[in-house]
Amino acid sequence: MPSNTASTVRNIAGLTTRVRSLGRYTTIGEIGLVSHAPRSATIQAEVASVLYVLTAEQFEAIMSGDPALGGKLLTYFVSVMAERLSFATAPSLCCGDKAGAITASASS
Numbered sequence: 001m002p003s004n005t006a007s008t009v010r011n012i013a014g015l016t017t018r019v020r021s022l023g024r025y026t027t028i029g030e031i032g033l034v035s036h037a038p039r040s041a042t043i044q045a046e047v048a049s050v051l052y053v054l055t056a057e058q059f060e061a062i063m064s065g066d067p068a069l070g071g072k073l074l075t076y077f078v079s080v081m082a083e084r085l086s087f088a089t090a091p092s093l094c095c096g097d098k099a100g101a102i103t104a105s106a107s108s
Contacts, residue, residue, distance in 0.1 A: 005049060008041045020087065030077040033059055 006022040019041070022028070032039050033056060063070035 005047050006043050006045050009044050010041060027077070027080050030080055034074070034077050034081075 005024055006026065006028075007018045008020040008022065009016050010019050011017075022043070028043050029039065031037065033054065036056070059070075059073070062073065
């Protein structure tokens with residue numbers, strides 16, 4: 001089985017570009033769930049996948065019905081978001097690297 005099962009993709013200059021590969025047991029959609037904001041990326045499955053959905057209503061029910069579990073979910077979501085922020089702001093991503101990281105520049 002391939003090590004990556006999905007990719008985060010973005011439309012950059014009219015082209016769909018892989019920003020990051022994701023492995024098995026990955027959480028996606030946590031930013032929108034916690035912040036009540038529109039999604040910030042598109043995920044494309046690269047292999048047949050099983051997805052489990054936690055709706056905003058279910059999340060709110062957990063938060064109010066079982067605060068200890070809700071707190072653990074929030075802690076987990078924050079750790080996922082922190083890791084992704086760390087990846088997104090890594091020097092190799094903003095400045096280019098031998099692996100071909102995307103470098104963006106403003107047009108004049």
